[in-house]
Amino acid sequence: MTTDIKAPVFPESVAEGTIATWHKQPGEQCERDELIVDIETDKVVLEVVAPADGVISEVVKGEGDTVESGEVIGKFAEGESGSSGGGEEKAPEKEAEASSTEASEPAESDSGKTSEPAAESSGEEPMLSPAAKKLAEEKGVNPKQVEATGRDGRVLKEDILRHLEQGPQESTPQGSGKTAEQGKPQQPPEASMPAGERPEKRVPMTRMRASIARRLVDVQQTTAMLTTFNEVNMKPIMDIRQSYKDTFEKRHGIKLGFMGFFVKAACEALKRFPAVNASIDGTDMVYHGYQDIGIAVSTERGLVVPVLRDADALSVADVEQGITEFGKKARDGKLTIDEMTGGTFSITNGGIFGSLLSTPILNPPQTAILGMHKIQERPMAVNGEVVVQPMMYLALSYDHRMIDGKEAVQFLVTIKELLEDPARILLDV
Template sequence: MADINAPAFPESVADGTIVEWHVSEGQQVSRDDLLAEIETDKVVLEVVAPDDGVVTKIVKQVDDTVESNDLIAEFEAGASGTTGDSEDSAPAVDPDQPAAPVQKKQAADGGEPVQATDKKGDADHKDQSPAVRKAAKESGVDPKEVEGSGRGGRVTKSDMANPTLKADSSIKSDSGRPVAESTGERTEKRVAMTRLRKTVANRLLAATQETAMLTTFNEVNMKPLMDMRTKYKEQFEKRHGVRLGFMSLFVKAATEALKRFPSVNASLDGDDIVYHGFYDIGVAVSSDRGLVVPVLRDTDQMSMADVESKIRELGGKAQDGKLGLDEITGGTFTISNGGVFGSLMSTPILNPPQTAILGMHAINERPMAVDGKVEILPMMYLALSYDHRMIDGKEAVLFLSTIKELVEDPAMLLLDL
């Protein structure tokens, strides 16, 4: 018998919450199979099987709080048990056959009959995956009232996320009050915030209340950068195996600007100003679990191809919930690109303890005055939010102007001008 423990959390993470079990007690698993997910304030961690065997006992249930290295399950290597290919696996059922009726079965010793139930009876909850039970607890929706898309009509996690109610359903919350009508109109669903989203919310609220945040704006002509990308994108992708995007040049331009204005690359620690001699730039990513900011390390030593490759790698991990703690901690500056969602202008919120954040926005064609003539150019608004306790207005404006100059004339980066 072996113990399955929670991962060792770093000092900055006090505890975590078990958000999902992908196996049940007695289930046979293979080495490195995903057993459970633990959500911390910063990232979701996966617990995998140490060997082939059976999960004999689940000690910590969904929504339980666990600390570093806590025992969460017991495991027996080499043993065999029930199989389960996924959270929604179930014994094969012929949907054309009627459900087995409830029967009374005479005990072999002539004693009192015992009640046998089918899947429609009191044992329904035993056939539901942990994810389904968790969704039911959060929403107050009874899985028995939901149309299932799994084998034999079994309700799956995705069914609970967007429930289609049975025609005769009358879903009620734990208090007995109806929470949804069978017509599907004017429905409501109450879901508890995840630890990650709650942490992000608290940090953003603190940033607005505890800093002297101010935002300055500028606009940049994207035509030179777009022309360069059109000219070299095929060669770039062929040589480096990654597409040439706009973010890599903005990262490199921000890195150069940070070198010229060290206070923008600094952070506040109490009454102390910490000037960083390195450039770790976070790139904000919106994922299904909430906003995360994976960090590019030492961007001054990265090529544009390196930046594009790393952004692609970290972005994929963010969407899959696979980011490690070391990939989202730290950072001396942040870039947020609301333009991918069509945002024309916004005031990004600081990511403490950083003292500045750059906001990119949508590229729109606008009439611009150029040498006394009106030209239609692809323009982007840039926004720099900064902590005025640390950064003076002059530095903030010049920092943003530097990024504008470098983006409008990319050759300056190559020539180190």
């Protein structure tokens, strides 16, 4: 029985998506609930799984194609086997597995060296995924020269891109027992390039990256964004962390970082300055009676901002646990739309990449964002003496339409005071 493979129903905030990767190709065996295709939207990557055991009979939308919510992207044949053809009987599992292994693994010659790939030595064309075939034709790449990493020796789009990055490969005479990669001397890629060549690589912008770029431009054009700076002595927080990090990890099963203190300090400061926790909706100013803190997380696809709900009610351990889970989900592409929707205030930490000072950009419709930076030892005047202290610059970007300069400065000073004397958070002073 053949059924339609449809794109998931997108949330209201997502209009369309793009086919990112087909993990299974037509005729390839699939198991029920096995991942078959990724669809990238402006915010997240959605996964489509096999509805039952069977094979993909047809790909309607190829990699890079735009799809709408619920649109048919392929056809799925339930109960069929990718190894059988027409009315032939399905081969036994073990036998099929053995033949697949033989086809995908390079044969060993008598001398123990790896022989040439079967497709190249026999002159046969290797199997290519639809996206790889299209890219190879556009770039004029010979698929026989590309190292295949797909199942059963299939050349994937990523293999073509990797081949283009590595540059032209020197061919190896037949029968030498070495691949082209093994045969050439180890040297920097630029050394093998012709003199005067200036290589370039053109890669389409991902949907998420394009969305981020569009939002950042919109923010700068539609808000009255200003940034105010201050600095905080991190020694009190570092002393607490040094004293209790082992006990904390043993008790809660998570490492004690700095973000938990910053989130708790931000929540307390937001209660004192409600305008910083507000948002603008048209001509209305919306004041929120709760603190949902967005934490900026960097991923290979771009910057995402998952939200800690009701952060004021969370303990430091809860905050650290939540941020760790967000980081893992972001790296695996498992964040949901709900986890990145909303938020009344955001925190971004450029210090983990070595940034000493920056001006963070607002995350609309929020009206403020706090930027953390690198901790660096600097000489400071303490009680009339010069003392070396671990200092961090803080930056608060805010929408001047909603927040006056006085409120922004006082908010940042409050953050500074709470971090330099953490007892204030407990005593609410």
